[in-house]
Amino acid sequence: MFEKALIGSKKYWGLVIGLLAIMGVGAIFYLQQWNYGLGITGMSRDVSWGLYIAQFTFLVGVAASAVMVVLPYYLHNYKAFGRITILGEFVAVASVIMCLVFIIADLGQPTRALNIILYPTPNSILFWDMIVLNGYLLLNILIGWNVLASERKSVPPPAWVKPLIYISIPWAVSIHTVTAFIYAGLPGRGFWLTAIMAPRFLASAFAGGPALLILLSLILRKFTKFDPGKDAIQNLGKIVAYAMSINVFFILLEIFTVFYSQIPEHMHHFEYIFAGLGEHGKLVPWMWTSVTLAVLSLILLINPITRRREGILALACVIVFFSLWIEKGFVLVVTGFIPSPLGRVFEYSPTIPEIFITLGVWAMGFLILAVLYKIAVAVKEEIET
Amino acid sequence: MNNRIIIIAGLIIFLCLITFPIWYNVVGGKAAYAPELKIVSEEKQCVESTKYMRAKHMQLLNDWRNSVVREDKRTYTALDGKKYDMSLSNTCLKCHSNKADFCDKCHNYVEVTPTCWNCHVAPEGNKL
Amino acid sequence: MxxxxxxxxxxxxxxxxxxxxxxxxxxxxxxxxxxxxxxxxxxVEKRLAMVVNLKNCKDGCTDCIDACHGVHNVPYIANPKDEIKWIWTEQYEKAFPDQEHRFIGGGMKGSPAILLCNHCDNPSCVRVCPTKATFKREDGIVMMDYHRCIGCRFCMAACPYGSRSFNWRDPRPFIKKINPDFPTRTKGVVEKCNFCEERLAKGLIPACVESCKNKALVFGNVEEPNSEVREILRSNYTIRRKPGLGTGPQIYYVV
Missing domain, CATH: 1.20.5 (Single alpha-helices involved in coiled-coils or other helix-helix interfaces)
Structure with missing residues (x-):
């Protein structure tokens, strides 16, 4: 099937070359990081994780979202999603690969990465994250590829794929739960020390991921002959509406607990993102943007009149995605370190090389996605003609 | 099979190119030389036999570092019963103080770049 | 993978x-x-610990810091972003945020407190390390294996005392005088106080303790009832940093 990725329109090749160019720029900056060390980024002794780990955290959510199309289709026989399960699975493949690359980009000694396997350490959450992420990647490649290949031949998928599909459903939950545990189990980091970290991650994943899927479906319909179906898009819209509501609810729960209990070590972090601490308030405009966008998206998504209009739904999805990106793909990780355990406020902002390396990884993810979608769409078009 | 000649010619050119370093050295008369190492020491023997050290010094050093760093065991008993302090800087380099003429010569010859010296301090003088 | x-x-x-x-x-x-x-x-048990007598610690004195950083090739990087420190001073109320109040007396307010790795009994850094590059020895020293560290910095997120530093860049150019008997570090690994395990192996006491003229630092086996540390713990009231987190810090402070 791979040959289908090698034949395409000018637009397709333009996209591929454009993404390759961004990757190339990212690679040049990564070489610089390789030679100089991670000091090239904005990270510091106090804020020791930054944009890379935040992107990883956000993308785990995007990856887990595949389950939102797989579960209704395979467990509840909801036919409308049948056409787009492959899109969800391929999004998962691309995002898990991005996650892994972001972790490697963040390592101080990337050549020693295999030490995680050479010296397996079950008491470390990172060890389990390595297992669940690679497992999820493998599951989605196997399922997506085999289902698509059988679809092409108009035969049912091989029997061994079915159990893998069922395993992939709880597995999707596990990748986000384990990633949340990285943060939620650390003493002395009040911002992360919350039992609803995993549920919060899942809620935001099930909002952000399907929002991306809706946008991708609309793009595919516009530029290809493949139609994901109005029903599928509308029902994904409902999922986004529910998940985003739950996500906002969870954040309100955090805010209540922190500000009503008045425990300084927990409260200072929230003060930092919503009001700033002293003259330090770099994240305040970002956080309020995220909050405003979240509220706006809820208005557009909950109201059926706006949600049913595809143009507005698309806009709402862009808003959801961007709001969650600010919250999970930046603020959540960075704020855990501000103020530091010694009460010092040392702010963080990514540097130019760091931003370009990040863009490079995103471009790589979108390239993988573009190639996989090209194959999927070509197969679907072939069947329909 | 009209392309047969082109394919075979291509293969021959490819083979010539990838074996070029061998030809070049044969023609230049520099084939297969062994690096000459210098040792400035009064000791007759290293902690183990030369043959063993030549083949296994990296494993030995690896075992030493794990033993010292992770198990706090710092004395190495050699095959002949002699005891040594397990330390790259303080044991090995006491004799092999000429890093450039000893370590680097061979490492350069076989194209390896051990990362030892990123942290461990090379002896003064004969640095490269 | x-x-x-x-x-x-x-x-x-x-x-x-x-x-x-x-x-x-x-x-x-x-x-x-x-x-x-x-x-x-x-x-048979051995548990190494330290008592810091803040009453004896002189304002402005940096003997312990200089001794430690000198012997361990700790680079001096002025930019706080890339800073590396094994032992350092912090205002008392920052070091003990739980003890902070308006009327702190006894000259403690704003006075420097010596901070270093707490060599915890239940170290969260060891718990999170994915490669066992940081581990706890039987005598209680929380050690770093710089050969194995992959530089993921999970331990820095897990340490509630800010005791860990990361080599954001090559440290060598920032070391004033390299001590050839101790390795420097390389870029991309985490480092911290090692309780001078390399000196203990030679029968020496930690460099910071040795350098302190005012006996503000005392080191020893806390399981040994007749040790000097136990004597000080018996005769003085001592506190520890953030004991409520359950990490079991082994640096005790006389205030």
């Missing part, structure tokens, strides 16, 4: 078994050790 299902189940099963069995084994081994030592009438 792929793991097949059988392999995963094996590791997973072992891991779960291990997690479940560890507390049991811990309890059993402690009981056995206590029995053994009770029989012999001697304590």
């Amino acid at each position: 792929k793991i097949d299902r059988r392999g995963f189940l094996k590791i997973g099963g072992l891991g779960i078994l291990g997690v479940a069995a560890k507390p049991v084994i811990d309890v059993v081994s402690k009981v056995k050790l206590a029995e053994a030592s009770a029989k012999k009438g001697v304590l």
Whole structure:
């Protein structure tokens, strides 16, 4: 099937070359990081994780979202999603690969990465994250590829794929739960020390991921002959509406607990993102943007009149995605370190090389996605003609 | 099979190119030389036999570092019963103080770049 | 990085078994050790600890810091972003945020407190390390294996005392005078105080303790009832940093 990725329109090749160019720029900056060390980024002794780990955290959510199309289709026989399960699975493949690359980009000694396997350490959450992420990647490649290949031949998928599909459903939950545990189990980091970290991650994943899927479906319909179906898009819209509501609810729960209990070590972090601490308030405009966008998206998504209009739904999805990106793909990780355990406020902002390396990884993810979608769409078009 | 000649010619050119370093050295008369190492020491023997050290010094050093760093065991008993302090800087380099003429010569010859010296301090003088 | 299902189940099963069995084994081994030592009438356990007497610590004195950083090739990087420190001073109320109030007396307010790795009994950094590059020795020293560290910085997120530094860049150009007997570090690894384990192996006391003229730092085996640290702990009221987190810090402060 791979040959289908090698034949395409000018637009397709333009996209591929454009993404390759961004990757190339990212690679040049990564070489610089390789030679100089991670000091090239904005990270510091106090804020020791930054944009890379935040992107990883956000993308785990995007990856887990595949389950939102797989579960209704395979467990509840909801036919409308049948056409787009492959899109969800391929999004998962691309995002898990991005996650892994972001972790490697963040390592101080990337050549020693295999030490995680050479010296397996079950008491470390990172060890389990390595297992669940690679497992999820493998599951989605196997399922997506085999289902698509059988679809092409108009035969049912091989029997061994079915159990893998069922395993992939709880597995999707596990990748986000384990990633949340990285943060939620650390003493002395009040911002992360919350039992609803995993549920919060899942809620935001099930909002952000399907929002991306809706946008991708609309793009595919516009530029290809493949139609994901109005029903599928509308029902994904409902999922986004529910998940985003739950996500906002969870954040309100955090805010209540922190500000009503008045425990300084927990409260200072929230003060930092919503009001700033002293003259330090770099994240305040970002956080309020995220909050405003979240509220706006809820208005557009909950109201059926706006949600049913595809143009507005698309806009709402862009808003959801961007709001969650600010919250999970930046603020959540960075704020855990501000103020530091010694009460010092040392702010963080990514540097130019760091931003370009990040863009490079995103471009790589979108390239993988573009190639996989090209194959999927070509197969679907072939069947329909 | 009209392309047969082109394919075979291509293969021959490819083979010539990838074996070029061998030809070049044969023609230049520099084939297969062994690096000459210098040792400035009064000791007759290293902690183990030369043959063993030549083949296994990296494993030995690896075992030493794990033993010292992770198990706090710092004395190495050699095959002949002699005891040594397990330390790259303080044991090995006491004799092999000429890093450039000893370590680097061979490492350069076989194209390896051990990362030892990123942290461990090379002896003064004969640095490269 | 792929793991097949059988392999995963094996590791997973072992891991779960291990997690479940560890507390049991811990309890059993402690009981056995206590029995053994009770029989012999001697304590076999060794637990290294330090007492910092803040009353004796002179404002503006940096002897311990200079001694430690000199002997361990700790670079001096002025930019706080890339800073590396094993032992340093912090205002008392920053070091002990739980003890902070408006009327702190006894000259403690704003006075410097010596901070270093707490060599915790239950270290969260060791718990999170994915490669066992940081581990706890039997004598209680929390060690770093710089050869194995992959530079993920999970330990820095886990340490509630800010005791860990990362080599954001090559440290060598920032070391004023390299001590050839101790390795420097390389870029991309985490480092911290090692309780001078390399000096202890030679029968020396930690460099900071040796350098302090005012006896503000005392080091020893806290399981040994007649040790100097125990004597100070007996005769003085001491506090520890953030004891409520359950990490069991082993640096005690006389205030």
